[in-house]
Amino acid sequence: MEFFNKFIKKISDDKPKDDGKGKAPSKGSTPPYYGTITPDPNFSASRDAAALQRAIEAKGVDESAITEILARRTNAQRQQIKAAYENDTGKDLVKTLKSVLKSHYEDTVVALLMNPAQYDAYELRQAMKGLGTNEKVLNEILGTRSNHEIRLLKTAFKEAYGAELEHNIKGDTSGHYETALLALSKTSRSEDQDIDDGLAKSDAKALYEAGEKKIGTVYSVFIDILTSRSEAQLCKIFKQYDKLGTQGFPKALEHEMKGDVEDCLMTLVKAAWNKPAYFAERLHLAMKGAWANCNTLTRILVSRSEVDLKKILQEYKRMYGKTLQEDINVETKGDYVKILLALCGDH
Structure with a gap:
């Protein structure tokens, strides 16, 4: 609960001002890039494939060389490397790497060689x-x-x-x-950035009447609204709810729900209000306790490295007073820590 309360306080009192929710990008403007991995300007798929072959065949395997290539290339470039490796050697790069690598380092390398959709599907299947x-x-x-x-x-x-x-x-x-x-x-959730004030008021009222105002909870109302409205619209609903309830919406949801459905809907609340902060919290909790949850560390760093990992790093420092890299250095070791730090943009 300590982390939950800290997180809710942070996102409620100090929501970043540059998230642009509710505003369409200027016509012709290029949206800012918050990934930590950028395309290698001197990229050569065949050269990287040859370097990987040398690293694999080196005595003891050269993990540093593998990290330097795969964690410094975009996913699109990695897919070209995979194709070039198979074309030049006649071997499947993923299978070859799995035969010589091990543990969490192997998991991260394999994750990097999937495209984003394949990796999400794989993680869902494993779950x-x-x-x-x-x-x-x-x-x-x-x-x-x-x-x-x-x-x-x-x-x-x-x-x-x-x-x-x-x-x-x-x-x-x-x-x-x-x-x-x-x-x-169903992939039918609204993604409209235009906010409907009237709908936000009626939704906030419906949520209040389905939960805080009555004995028992009408789960269907919470599920329908939270899974169908856009993130921008949800933020407006949460603000309207403050005018009705005796507590903020996140706290009301915590009190009305329990178990897996609570965690699912709370994910939608946190992601709508501040998605990078949600991932920062997930990373922090993954390193709390006796053993780090390496699956979570790998999944988030790989999947967000070309999306918003820079923002996640900023939120982590803001929320916990130290850098994500500092905690990774303490909680992980060996070649695994090196590849995670490389994904964070460290050189």
Whole structure:
């Protein structure tokens, strides 16, 4: 709860001013780039493929060389390297690397060689594979991706595993939680940046009457509104709710919900208000305790490295008073720490 309360206070009292929610970009303007990985201006797929071959065949394997190549290239460039490697050697690069690498370093290298949709699909599959379900992974991915990204990962999921994502969700979840995930999987969520003040007021009233104002909770109202409105519209709803409830909406949601559905809907709340801060919190919690959750570290750093990792690094420092890199250095080791720091943009 300490981290939850700290997070809610931060996003409520100190929302970044440059997130542009509710405003369309200026016509013809190029949106700012917040990724830590940029295209190598002197890129040569065949040269990188040859360098990887030398690194793989070196005595003991040259992990530093592998990191320097794969963590300093964009995903599009990595896909070209994969093709060049197979063309030049007749071997599959991923299978070759998996045969010589190990542990969390291997997982990160393999993740870097998938395209974003394939990696999201893979992580969702792993979250639902075998006994038990990793609900936080489902919430993180489905609660933070755009409609387009979810459509792409659904296609990748079907191609890789021969089943519809929704089928797996139905088999591994139930009740209100299943309903929320399936709603997000429909890719029908509004992404309109124009805010409807009247709708925000009526939605805030509906949420208040479905929860705080009555005994019991009408889950369907919370699920319908939170999974269908745009992030910009949700922020307006939260502000309107402040005029009705005795507590802010995040606190009301915490009190009205429980279990997996609460975490799913809270993900939508946090991501709408400040997505980089949501990921910063996830990274911080991944390094809290006796053992670091390396799967979470890898997934977030790889998947956000060409999206908003610079902002995540800024939020982490703002929320916790130290850099993400400092904590990574303490909680991880060896070649794994080096590749994570490279993804953070460290040289």
